Amino acid sequence: MSRYITELCPGMEPLILPRDITGEKKKNVNLVALGDVGATLLTGLCLLGADVIDNIGIFDMNKDVIRRYEMEMGQVGWPFGSRTVPAVNGIEEADLFDCDMLVFCASKAVPPIGASGDVRMAQFQANREIIAHYGRLAKAANFKGVFSVVSDPVDPLCKEFLLTSGLSPAQVRGYGLGVMNKRAEYFARKDPDFSSYLSEGRAYGPHGQDLVIANSVVNYDDSLSRRLTDLTINANLEVRELGFKPYIAPAISSGAIPLLLTLTGDWNYSSVYLGKGPEGAFLGIKNRIKKGAVEIENLPLPEKLYGRILKAYRNLCLIN
Numbered sequence: 312m313s314r315y316i317t318e319l320c321p322g323m324e325p326l327i328l329p330r331d332i333t334g335e336k337k338k339n340v341n342l343v344a345l346g347d348v349g350a351t352l353l354t355g356l357c358l359l360g361a362d363v364i365d366n367i368g369i370f371d372m373n374k375d376v377i378r379r380y381e382m383e384m385g386q387v388g389w390p391f392g393s394r395t396v397p398a399v400n401g402i403e404e405a406d407l408f409d410c411d412m413l414v415f416c417a418s419k420a421v422p423p424i425g426a427s428g429d430v431r432m433a434q435f436q437a438n439r440e441i442i443a444h445y446g447r448l449a450k451a452a453n454f455k456g457v458f459s460v461v462s463d464p465v466d467p468l469c470k471e472f473l474l475t476s477g478l479s480p481a482q483v484r485g486y487g488l489g490v491m492n493k494r495a496e497y498f499a500r501k502d503p504d505f506s507s508y509l510s511e512g513r514a515y516g517p518h519g520q521d522l523v524i525a526n527s528v529v530n531y532d533d534s535l536s537r538r539l540t541d542l543t544i545n546a547n548l549e550v551r552e553l554g555f556k557p558y559i560a561p562a563i564s565s566g567a568i569p570l571l572l573t574l575t576g577d578w579n580y581s582s583v584y585l586g587k588g589p590e591g592a593f594l595g596i597k598n599r600i601k602k603g604a605v606e607i608e609n610l611p612l613p614e615k616l617y618g619r620i621l622k623a624y625r626n627l628c629l630i631n
Contacts (some may be wrong), residue, residue, distance in 0.1 A: 317595060319624050320572030320585045326481035329455040333576035333600050335597050337365035338411040341402060343445065345371045347558040348461060348566070349416035352376075355567025357396045358386050361376050363574050363592035368402035368410060376399040407445075408452035409534040414459045414570060417441050433541075439471045445610075445626075446475025446556050454478060457573070460485045461566050466517045466582050467630045473584065479593075484573065485582030487518025487573030489565035492580050494546040495524045495539055505539050513610075514580060516623035518565070520544065523619045531613045574628050576600050583607065585624065592627035594620075 317323065332338065341361075342353055351369075356367060367384075371377050384399035407413060440459070449458060449472075458478065460469045465487035473483045479620040492514040499505040499512070511527035518559035524540040526532050550557035565580075582593040583605050597608040612620070 312614055313608050314366060314614060314617035315608060315611065316466055316620070317609055318617075319594070319621060320587065320591055323585060323587060323591075324564065326458070328481045328582060328600065330573060331603035332411045332457055333603075337370070338363060338439060338553050339366045339409075340364050340397075340412045340414060340574075341368040341370065341407050342414045342416060343370050344415070344417035344462075345369060345376050345557060346416065346418065348413075348418075348562045349379060351460065351559055352414065352416060352535075352566040352570075353380060353399070354383065354387075356570070357387055357399065360397050360571055361395050363571050364397040365426065366400060368397045368400055368406065370402050370404060370407055371554035373456060375604055376501065381436050404448070408454040408456070409447055409454055412457045412459055412460075412570070412574065413445075413449075413454075414461060414566070415442060415445060415468075416461045417445075418462045419483075422568045431564040435467050436460055438464075438468055442468050442472045443475045450477060451475040451577070456482070458483050459488070459570060459573070459586075459611070461487070461562075463487070464519060466593040466595070467479065469582055469584070470627075470630070473593075476532045480584035480586075481585065483593070485593050486565045486569055487561070487570045488516070488580040489526070490561045490563075491518060491522055491543055491565075491595075493560065493564040494543045497546070497552060498539060498542045504535065514543075515595065515620045517582075517627060518595065520560075520607070521623035521626050523616070525616050528612065528616070531616050533615045536616070546604045573600060578608070586628075590621055590628065592624055592630075594624050594627060 381401045388396045465485035467483040469483050499508040507527040511529045513525045513528050515523040524543050526536045547557040569579035578599045583596045585591050585594050599606050
């Protein structure tokens with residue numbers, strides 16, 4: 312018997328945006344916080360986003376950081392005018408919501424090197440206070456664009472922002488699953504046992520514990536998929552054990568690339584809201600924006616795989 316993602320929340324209303332942010336017109340993107348993740352993400356948008364983005368507005372609580380990256384990014388590009396890069400300009404907090412997409416990279420509590428366990432959830436209580444502030448600002452500004460969350464833990468922070476801002480659920484998106492997909496691909500390229508993931512696999516759920524990696528949606532192997540899931544979840548801890556913070560791959564594979572794919576209306580891995588009213592949760596899944604509405608990939612799934620996704624969804628619903 313096959314099951315479908317839409318069964319997680321029967322009767323869920325369509326996710327319709329107040330205005331379509333896709334299309335040929337170049338977009339204005341604003342970015343909050345220029346720490347390790349934000350600065351790397353900004354670099355990725357500058358190098359990859361010339362065809363999609365006209366201007367990137369940057370804001371940080373440290374004014375010198377704004378000035379630094381305004382100068383640095385203004386000095387990045389190709390010679391002889393052969394190609395362009397998006398303009399980067401420092402902005403004030405009051406101007407943050409004058410854009411098509413606002414990208415939230417702020418974090419108050421980044422776990423130190425050597426931290427163990429699921430370090431992402433340790434950040435929730437501190438970071439939810441920050442995102443609630445921006446939720447109130449978005450509400451006051453009557454924001455009509457898309458608010459994109461990159462900070463950890465992505466999915467609970469999306470929910471906090473949704474409840475605080477009162478925006479449409481379609482306007483809030485989380486970006487954490489993209490790097491989990493790429494980490495699963497990394498291990499699939501190294502071990503032939505997991506090679507099916509490269510052509511038939513999928514990633515679902517949160518950026519952390521309860522992540523669901525499926526070796527294949529055609530020939531699902533539960534044991535193999537759980538092994539690959541464990542490797543993927545712990546990949547960031549391996550980098551930490553080397554003495555480094557694992558922020559480069561997340562900033563590009565969960566941030567810059569899927570953000571650009573969102574703006575062009577292409578398929579990407581990101582979190583969207585599944586629920587009616589405040590009782591649902593943001594769940595990472597392959598999706599795209601098409602004609603102003605969020606379209607979710609709704610494949611027939613084996614019962615065991617659906618059960619794993621259902622567990623992840625229910626656990627996300629319980630976070631408050």
